[in-house]
Amino acid sequence: VVGPRQSINLLHLRPFTLHSNHYHRGHSTNRVEYRAAATITSERERARTVAAYYNQPAVEAAAKKKSVRLTPSAILYHGRSEDEATILRSAQYLQKEMPVRVAKRIIAFRDLPFIVGCNPIILGVHELYLRAFNILNNFPAINTKEDEVSYSQKLSELLEDHQDVVTQLASGFRECRRHIHNEELVARFLDKTLTSRLGIRMLVQHHLSLRENKPNYVGIINVGMKLKEVIERSCQFVSRVASHKYGRVPLLKLSGHVNAVFPYIELPLDYILPEILKNAVRATVESHSEIEVMHLPPIHITIASNEIDFIIRISDRGGGIPHHLTKRALEYNFTTANDGATSSPPAFSGTSSPEGVFSNMMEAVNPNPVGGPMHGFGFGLPTSRAYAEYMGGSLEVQAMQGIGTDVYLRLKHINSPGASFSSFRI
Numbered sequence: 001v002v003g004p005r006q007s008i009n010l011l012h013l014r015p016f017t018l019h020s021n022h023y024h025r026g027h028s029t030n031r032v033e034y035r036a037a038a039t040i041t042s043e044r045e046r047a048r049t050v051a052a053y054y055n056q057p058a059v060e061a062a063a064k065k066k067s068v069r070l071t072p073s074a075i076l077y078h079g080r081s082e083d084e085a086t087i088l089r090s091a092q093y094l095q096k097e098m099p100v101r102v103a104k105r106i107i108a109f110r111d112l113p114f115i116v117g118c119n120p121i122i123l124g125v126h127e128l129y130l131r132a133f134n135i136l137n138n139f140p141a142i143n144t145k146e147d148e149v150s151y152s153q154k155l156s157e158l159l160e161d162h163q164d165v166v167t168q169l170a171s172g173f174r175e176c177r178r179h180i181h182n183e184e185l186v187a188r189f190l191d192k193t194l195t196s197r198l199g200i201r202m203l204v205q206h207h208l209s210l211r212e213n214k215p216n217y218v219g220i221i222n223v224g225m226k227l228k229e230v231i232e233r234s235c236q237f238v239s240r241v242a243s244h245k246y247g248r249v250p251l252l253k254l255s256g257h258v259n260a261v262f263p264y265i266e267l268p269l270d271y272i273l274p275e276i277l278k279n280a281v282r283a284t285v286e287s288h289s290e291i292e293v294m295h296l297p298p299i300h301i302t303i304a305s306n307e308i309d310f311i312i313r314i315s316d317r318g319g320g321i322p323h324h325l326t327k328r329a330l331e332y333n334f335t336t337a338n339d340g341a342t343s344s345p346p347a348f349s350g351t352s353s354p355e356g357v358f359s360n361m362m363e364a365v366n367p368n369p370v371g372g373p374m375h376g377f378g379f380g381l382p383t384s385r386a387y388a389e390y391m392g393g394s395l396e397v398q399a400m401q402g403i404g405t406d407v408y409l410r411l412k413h414i415n416s417p418g419a420s421f422s423s424f425r426i
């Protein structure tokens with residue numbers, strides 16, 4: 001039986017490179033003997049690696065348990081007193097909940113088609129989750145403040161270790177595109193994996209933020225979130241990136257309910273908004289020639305907030321999305337980022353260079369709290385839509401071919417009198 005320690009050690013092994021590594025590392029003068037020894041070692045290691053994937057009874061047991069999801073309104077009203085007892089209880093809840101959620105992710109990796117699951121990058125993420133499971137599942141019971149402190153330390157390390165999971169998945173799936181016969185199955189895997197991950201990260205961030213006791217926040221919930229400020233933050237970021245990349249940026253104009261203030265979680269907005277704005281800016285710049293720099297049409301951002309939900313519409317005049325591509329724009333790994341023109345045929349990332357229009361810059365300055373850079377991977381729209389739906393909302397893209405694109409992001413308020421009491425669970 002492969003125990004947790006072994007599977008942690010296996011993290012950096014790539015099963016498909018084991019053989020070649022062993023052949024090239026030694027200094028034996030006796031080639032035959034060396035080869036024989038190398039073969040035995042590598043076979044033993046391969047057997048251990050393989051066992052690490054399917055000999056995990058603890059994962060299976062945990063994955064069968066039901067996940068206990070929290071409603072933000074419950075968090076808001078029950079988690080207000082950030083005293084030691086609340087924080088200890090919060091850590092104890094996570095200690096029960098995290099292995100269940102992480103185990104369900106591992107099972108999903110196992111269920112991928114063989115050739116996809118074997119991709120070294122995807123396998124690397126699978127290993128990352130196995131490692132996280134073993135760390136979390138073997139953590140001793142949390143009874144004291146000291147226990148809680150060391151558990152929280154582990155959690156923040158894990159957040160950091162998993163920082164690039166979205167980018168890794170984006171590049172892994174791009175690599176094995178040609179082996180994917182059932183697009184629907186992969187899209188379902190990614191929707192589920194990415195949204196569960198968002199939920200896991202929100203829970204962990206919530207716990208860690210509770211300890212910080214920031215004024216105006218209950219954990220990750222900003223009790224008086226000024227939507228305008230959140231949008232402006234994304235606008236500034238995208239403008240900075242675009243100005244570096246293109247040397248010109250369209251104006252981003254905000255109107256509507258610009259004074260809207262309500263409790264909400266910034267984390268998903270800080271992911272979704274830059275993705276949509278980046279697309280609008282790119283389309284605007286690329287559909288207008290250099291001499292039109294003074295006349296780049298502005299991007300209009302309109303906010304509406306009502307009793308039930310809030311809506312953000314982002315309208316650009318970047319020419320729209322050609323009819324034959326409108327559906328595909330929301331597919332994972334669909335991008336036109338490499339051919340530099342939205343009207344060109346689709347450049348599926350499986351056959352094109354990894355350099356998206358924004359990729360280099362984004363890697364340098366990306367403040368993305370949910371994942372690393374993922375531009376030019378064709379992950380922005382589908383991931384944003386999945387996140388919006390996970391948060392009880394929607395993301396719709398309306399193209400006016402020849403003119404521009406309107407994107408509508410609708411999200412339910414955490415606790416609206418007009419809606420059912422809990423609009424979503426994390």
Ligand code: ADP
Binds near residue numbers: 356
């Ligand atoms: P990426 O930005 O990495 O290409 P996305 O999923 O964000 O990935 O977008 C997928 C594709 O949809 C883009 O490459 C582009 O062709 C098209 N698209 C998205 N938003 C717009 C827009 N506002 N105007 C024109 N085309 C767009």
Ligand code: COI
Binds near residue numbers: 159
């Ligand atoms: C992720 O970010 O992929 C996670 O699931 C984080 C968790 C292991 C702390």
